[in-house]
Amino acid sequence: MEKIIEILKRIKPTVNFDENTKIVDNKLLNSFEMLKLVNELNFEFDIEILPLDIIPQNFNTPAAIMALVEKHIDED
């Protein structure tokens, strides 16, 4: 979880993220920042998040993002 929060803070330093921060509901990341997030998650965790994975429920909180990352790590 710390790694996810660290990535999010790197992309959006002005937001104080915790594991329950509502990212999508509050529109905390714009389209370009979402692209950066996916790119960084793929790089940091050596996974490949697919366009089909990028739905609001998978990205609404850092906890949801962590669950998505773990799912991909388990699959690999």
Add this chain to the structure above:
Amino acid sequence: MRIKNYSFVVYRYGSLSEKRINALFNELPTARKERVKNLTDNPIYREFLIVEYFIVIKKLKRKNTDDFSYNEMGKPFFENAEFYFSISHSNDILIVAFSKSNIGVDVQYLLPFQNEVSRLVCNDDEFNLIANSKNPDLEFTKLWTKKESIVKFYGGTLYQDTKNILTNNSDLKVFTKVKKDYAMSICLMR
């Protein structure tokens, strides 16, 4: 309201006082209030949602706003309106574009042309063209707004396969303007 092909309004909402924002909030229809009320982590987006609503109703000269709603992609619309509109914001710049036919708009503050992320946005031809241009950041930002305006034309989602969106689509026309460090694109049916 007379619109030939399209028109747009640019608004800088960061300068509004809290008192003015609160007064506007109280005038919102219930559906809009509910959406705005829960926005605690992003005050600038809250202001954006409030102001865009008033620009739209003022421009469309609507008296009854009960049909204000959002489609499944989160795009706001009036069910019985005879005009289409599209909305975009970047920092505290808000743009609302109007047209008699479907329309998509995107505005973006200057983006950095970075190798890894730009590769996700550009196809090979686009990437090489931008990398060899005089101002890669500006050219990249312009391309991004072109692609985003196409996404907004069809109805935006959280993420698009941006790399495969072609800006030379024969069914669509895309206009791009640059002012200071912002680029803006409007997408219409040809």
